Amino acid sequence: MAHYKLPFTPLNIAVLTVSDTRDENTDSSGAYFVEALTKFEHHLAEKQIVKDDVYQIRAVVSKWIASDTVQAILVTGGTGFTARDTTPEAVAPLFDKSVEGFGELFRYASAKEIGTSTIQSRALAGVANGTVIFCVPGSPGACKTAWENIIASQLDASHKPCNFVPHLKNATISCNTRG
Template sequence: MGLEQHRNEAPLALGFAVITVSDTRDETTDRGGAYLAAGLEAAGHRVVRREIIKDDAQAIVDAVRRAVGDSQVDLVLTTGGTGISVRDVTFDTLRGLFDSEIPGFGELFRWLSREEIGSATILSRAVGGLLERKVVLALPGSPKALRLALEEIVLPEAGHLVGQARA
């Protein structure tokens, strides 16, 4: 089956979970989570779960497992905690949780980011993987990075990713 046929057979309207990982954000200051939710809904998708959690490995595991366990969630997006500081634990936590990794997601994100931020893209540890046949993508927290990921990767490929994860 070719790429176009896969895309044509992919689900169109998906259910998303958006999880913000931050020690400083709350419902009034979570611009990244709000941006993702608005962009997903504008594209015809549903945001069925939205959470803000601390930069803590167990909190990340618990939130992602809750999202994956929700039958209405097709794809999980996290935002924040993908840098290299000691508090940025999203990358390591999720890599240990995934059933399998989607290496092309992080690779493509960094390649596209290079256009905007040059060699500073090496500081990003955006990562994607599968957990219980659901797609989980960990995005940085910066507004420009979220725009890039949403417009250039998530929206164009979400249905295809979910369709392949279910196959």
């Protein structure tokens, strides 16, 4: 099998912060994702903050899934165990396919930093209408762990042996991981 390196393909990525207390001035987690994705040379499609409410979360994520341009969504917040943490309940029903390994891999990477408290994270990911959605806890540290250990490489067309880019809407490359 011939191996060749695919070029980096910038993606259109939306960022959603789920919080009852943060605003644009105090949203350090959303700001981290914006800084990380633009530093990586992706495009910020949109950024929004919503209250931790199933229907507000679902409305924004559904709009982005239906968009012709948004290829990836990064959601921060609402993945814990308090009564107000509803991101998994809001987003999981929208998935066409769940990315089962994301939560497991996130908790593995996170355990190195916060120990057994990582079991309280309900981080999840899935794909809907050619859009990959990653949901992570609301701390900047969790966003950094997810981005640096998992998300950045999975949104990079040149990452081998495989990544999500060929599976996204408007993808200009194909998946060639099997010979």
